[in-house]
Amino acid sequence: MVVAILPAAGKGERLGGSLPKQFLDLKGIPLLVRTLLAFEKAPQIDGIIIATHPLYLEHTENLIKSFNLRKVLKIVEGGTTRQRSVYQAVKIAPLETEVFLVHDAVRPFVPESLIKRVIEATRSYGASVPAIPVRDTLNLVKDHLVKANVPRENLFHIQTPQGIKANLLKTCLDEAIARGLEFTDESSLLTYFGHPVYVVEGSWLNFKITFKEDLILAEKLIDCKIETLF
Numbered sequence: 001m002v003v004a005i006l007p008a009a010g011k012g013e014r015l016g017g018s019l020p021k022q023f024l025d026l027k028g029i030p031l032l033v034r035t036l037l038a039f040e041k042a043p044q045i046d047g048i049i050i051a052t053h054p055l056y057l058e059h060t061e062n063l064i065k066s067f068n069l070r071k072v073l074k075i076v077e078g079g080t081t082r083q084r085s086v087y088q089a090v091k092i093a094p095l096e097t098e099v100f101l102v103h104d105a106v107r108p109f110v111p112e113s114l115i116k117r118v119i120e121a122t123r124s125y126g127a128s129v130p131a132i133p134v135r136d137t138l139n140l141v142k143d144h145l146v147k148a149n150v151p152r153e154n155l156f157h158i159q160t161p162q163g164i165k166a167n168l169l170k171t172c173l174d175e176a177i178a179r180g181l182e183f184t185d186e187s188s189l190l191t192y193f194g195h196p197v198y199v200v201e202g203s204w205l206n207f208k209i210t211f212k213e214d215l216i217l218a219e220k221l222i223d224c225k226i227e228t229l230f
Helices: 031-041 054-066 082-091 112-125 167-177 186-192 214-222
Strands: 002-008 046-054 073-079 097-100 128-134 140-142 145-150 156-158 162-165 200-201
Touching: 002 031, 002 128, 031 046, 031 054, 031 112, 046 054, 054 156, 073 082, 073 200, 082 167, 097 140, 112 128, 112 162, 112 214, 128 186, 156 214, 162 167, 167 186, 200 214
Parallel strands: 002 046, 002 097, 046 073, 128 200
Antiparallel strands: 097 162, 128 156, 128 162, 140 145
């Protein structure tokens, strides 16, 4: 069984607005719902768990009902960090779960082919993440001055969904929580505890909506019928 976890308990303050960014309207459909639809439509996904802010539990439940999202198994109260939210979701996941995919709630343009690649690599290697190579020149800057060039040959932008075998993720999360350690994503968590993480090809369309410019770009992609680009 493959279960997708969407941590959606953040405030998303950089985008402004009266609602956290995951609930903002994106061409008539809330951003969170657009992301959920990508996993709802993917035949490789058996179930979805959402970890949301306690103030938005009812709001999230209403969205699931309104858009008839049948693969959502549970909605759980998220934590103060991504790691805590994922931990809450893992604890209530079905016992038969073999693979978890943890995906940012604000990456709505994740292609099914990418989901499939991550799942296949996770089954083979235990953990897998999608990544895209850094394209721009990188410089070390201090006090508004360029100090040094940073070689980019082996540098990648890590994306989601990040796939991990269920028992491995549970073990690492338990250990991190017990030690009071906090990690920003699952690849960092596993790497810290010495578990290899296999990298698969990501997608330039699978970007995270963080700033207002990202939202504008997302709207334009929808106007261009983004699904034809997958």
